[in-house]
Amino acid sequence: MENGQPDGRKRKDIKVGLEVEIVQKQDQRSGNLTEGIVKRILTKSPNHPHGIKVQLETGEVGRVKNILDNED
Secondary structure, eight states: SSSSSBBBGGGOOTTOOOOEEOOGGGGGGTTEEEEEEEEEOOOOOSTTTOOOOETTTOOOEEEEEEEEEOOO
16 A cells, blocks of 8 residues: 555554544454544554554544545
């Protein structure tokens, strides 16, 4: 996924207010994604192999799988 479109593994790509898709802990096996707006970034390290952990405005917590880029 290094062709310009950032994925959720680098903390610097994730900002509060960004629209993202996360996988919650209970959905890791099914791969079910939850869409929402980032409220808080919970991962402290600059990158994480499974995705940066965030809390959405709805209170749901999970690792970012996709950044939905609405600037186009």
